[in-house]
Amino acid sequence: MAVALRTFEVKDGWPGLRARLADRLPERDLVLLDEAVAFATHWHADQRRPAGEPYAEHLFEAVSVLVEAVGTTDPDVLRAAVLHDVVEDTDCSLDEVRQRFGDRVAVLVEWVTKPAPVEGRTREEARTAYLARLRDAPAEALLLKLADRLSNVQRLDTHPRPEKRGAYYRETVRAVVPLAQAHPWFRQWFATWRSTFAHLAVDPTDA
Template sequence: MDTVRTFEAAQGWPAVRAALAARLPAAELGRLDEAVAFAEQWHGDQRRPAGEPYLEHLLEAVLVLVDGVGVTDTDVLRAAVLHDVVEDTGCSAAEVRERFGPRVADLVDWVTKPEPADGQSAAQARAAYLDRLRLAPEDALLVKLADRLSNVQRLDTHPRPEKRRSYYRETVRTVVPLAQPYPWFRAWYAAWAEALAPLDGDEG
């Protein structure tokens, strides 16, 4: 993975905030402070599959958007911080809308995987969610691409071979096509797919 850029946020929000200070005005950083505090409140002690604090993943997505793509739109960055708060905590979409406004709430909604409908399996619901992303507005796609980048950038270290295979294949099949209109993401995912291609036949 030497040729694929990775994004790290293990030192937490103060370090990420300091890194963003050269790119974003103080007032915009203040708006991000609020989103980070909200995410911390709701995600609490949640951990990612590899054991890192949940907030680390959210901040990686922000770093991807700012340092990788050059996004400075604070609503998009706040949506990146909040993108899992409805899906993975008890927070409601209405609470996000009340606190952060309709634009942020709509972006979060686009990237929130819904519960399966009646008669629908979890796999079918996931497939429908990924298919719906083809209709998403550009800002929502940027959030999704940053989210998935954080999830897959170190996929080769995932402890479960079957998860490595299935997530690699799903990303190549459904997410890489979404990256094609965006030069930075297109290049990153192409390099990533090539570097991690052995995962496709990984037997552990």
């Protein structure tokens, strides 16, 4: 009997997630997260995910995974989860993150931020190098990346571009699933996910 894939949703925004986390995190850490949420939602503003949902839902899903599935309570890791895309996807700089939230949060955000392509290197080459670099990521940054990718792929069939679904599935299997092997919960989740979306494994260009 196939195991159902556990998915993480935060449709009711930060207030709803905050209430869910109130028995898992002390109030002082929730206040720290309040500040990170306000900062991230300011920068992401009206951005949307590919399937149309508010961008902030992705950030909150990553936090939900870390706390409710993995048991992470480190406030710096959780703030980095909220902030993990502000440098990559907005005009916010890493220095602004560092000045507001400290060096440790900024370092974690930097680890999961894809660098802009440099001269002589394509976007795809930059992406490949970024994923390869994650093999050397510290444990906290690796947890952050795994939660980020989980949120991105848990409902992969809702992505509006079929070719992107397959490419993202194959990239995840190739470059991210190996990173999950050191963490039992993520290892099991990605194994179930890989089976659930196995229909995306074949690259149509190889047919």
